[in-house]
Amino acid sequence: AQAHNHTKYYIEPLIFRAEDRLFRVPGEYLSHESSVLLKLVQLPQPTNDSESTVVKKGSTDADPLILPDQVTAFSFLTLLKVLFSDKSRKVCFTKDEWVAMLELSRLLDIPKIRKMAIERLAPLFKDDPTHKLHLAMKYDVSNWLRPALDTLVRRNPPLGTRELQILGQDTLLKIAALRECCYPVFHDTDIRYNSPFAQNYTIDRWDILPERGEIMINLDPSHFYCPPPASWRGQEDTVSESSGPCKSGEFFFEKVVFKVGLDRFYKVSNQPFAHHSPMFRREFERRGLGKYDLHDPFVIEGVTKTDFEHLLRFFFPPTFLTNWEPTLERWASILRLSVKWNMVYLKSLAAQRLENFISGDVVTKLRVAQEFGIREWFSSGMTTLVTRKEPLTSFECEVLGEQHILQVLDLRERTHCQIRVGVPLIHLRSVRGKVFKNVDLSERLSSVL
Numbered sequence: 001a002q003a004h005n006h007t008k009y010y011i012e013p014l015i016f017r018a019e020d021r022l023f024r025v026p027g028e029y030l031s032h033e034s035s036v037l038l039k040l041v042q043l044p045q046p047t048n049d050s051e052s053t054v055v056k057k058g059s060t061d062a063d064p065l066i067l068p069d070q071v072t073a074f075s076f077l078t079l080l081k082v083l084f085s086d087k088s089r090k091v092c093f094t095k096d097e098w099v100a101m102l103e104l105s106r107l108l109d110i111p112k113i114r115k116m117a118i119e120r121l122a123p124l125f126k127d128d129p130t131h132k133l134h135l136a137m138k139y140d141v142s143n144w145l146r147p148a149l150d151t152l153v154r155r156n157p158p159l160g161t162r163e164l165q166i167l168g169q170d171t172l173l174k175i176a177a178l179r180e181c182c183y184p185v186f187h188d189t190d191i192r193y194n195s196p197f198a199q200n201y202t203i204d205r206w207d208i209l210p211e212r213g214e215i216m217i218n219l220d221p222s223h224f225y226c227p228p229p230a231s232w233r234g235q236e237d238t239v240s241e242s243s244g245p246c247k248s249g250e251f252f253f254e255k256v257v258f259k260v261g262l263d264r265f266y267k268v269s270n271q272p273f274a275h276h277s278p279m280f281r282r283e284f285e286r287r288g289l290g291k292y293d294l295h296d297p298f299v300i301e302g303v304t305k306t307d308f309e310h311l312l313r314f315f316f317p318p319t320f321l322t323n324w325e326p327t328l329e330r331w332a333s334i335l336r337l338s339v340k341w342n343m344v345y346l347k348s349l350a351a352q353r354l355e356n357f358i359s360g361d362v363v364t365k366l367r368v369a370q371e372f373g374i375r376e377w378f379s380s381g382m383t384t385l386v387t388r389k390e391p392l393t394s395f396e397c398e399v400l401g402e403q404h405i406l407q408v409l410d411l412r413e414r415t416h417c418q419i420r421v422g423v424p425l426i427h428l429r430s431v432r433g434k435v436f437k438n439v440d441l442s443e444r445l446s447s448v449l
Helices: 027-033 035-041 073-083 095-107 111-124 129-139 142-154 161-167 169-181 190-194 271-276 278-286 305-315 328-340 344-358 362-372 375-387 402-414 442-448
Strands: 013-018 021-026 182-185 205-208 255-260 264-269 298-300 415-420 423-428
Touching: 013 027, 013 073, 021 027, 021 073, 027 035, 027 073, 073 095, 073 111, 095 111, 095 129, 129 142, 129 161, 142 169, 142 442, 161 169, 161 402, 169 182, 169 402, 169 442, 182 415, 255 305, 264 305, 271 278, 271 344, 305 328, 328 344, 328 362, 344 362, 344 375, 362 375, 375 402, 402 415
Parallel strands: 255 298
Antiparallel strands: 013 021, 182 205, 255 264, 415 423
């Protein structure tokens, strides 16, 4: 008698493609576990009219079932290892493999694998609340969220580079805002609190404030490092030895032709350039007895015509405008070129004038300070971010590097103020401290969750 296929246990393998890898496995088993894969397997199949037979997609290497782009070859391989592993033997999977299962089980809707991945990963990330919080938010593991966030808010060590890289800037700022609102309170003794060793005394309790508040602490400018801007041809004021007679770079005044860009020439006295800039003095002296003229001009590189003309109007103000005063844009041009050419006096003057325009705008102040290497501005702007009531914002982080973002967050949570007999006592603690376990953070955590 002719044999017939069993209706349930005659299983044809299907070929799946993930990235550039093909996998040939029993598709029936996969579709039972995943509603997404079930829909993929049940897609309408094209027919071959010439032979009147159905050609199933996934039956040949040339026409596999294409998995979603988010499914990597590694994650699909791990899924197959989990599903088809020998149940009689204990198979160990790495942390990365279980994370891949957590991601894939959510993507392909495989509840059994998701539950298994969460159970296996929980002990692996027991001492890593940062990564645990990241996974909880990314893959919607709700029962991990609160414990991980609670640990990060309570712990003593400040938020660092690892937290910023794993959690991202927005989440980091939310956690930092919670940490700085956890406020340590010491024993109510003036002598003890005013002691230089006050920061080492035991904390009596923690107050959870709605906001940290403004704390006007005096911070040493050396706390904040402002990288100097790149100079043009160095900052040294040296002159190479000339093999013959040459003009004095500082005290030989004459008309010089400057060329800016491809087609703009200027003919002005070299006196203000020689007076303010060692770079120009050096270049004028290296010229020997020659002159800069239309045929052989002094070529200015890396400078816009607008900036150069603003500087010329400062050096050579129009005589018919007796009350002529540069605008914000003009002072910015003067500052930019004075930094580039090491014009110390002009840099100081332009910085003073510009500060009047942007004194209340801490973001612009920090941006300009870093662009032009104005240490005083940078220190002032950073101090404002540390002492003010409002926490750091994402917009402000755009002008700060990673080092300075973390520095502001650390200083804000260590800056401490307590009122004694109506007098605010302010100091900078060496560490913030660890929030006691009996302190209730549930209400504040809910505002983030």
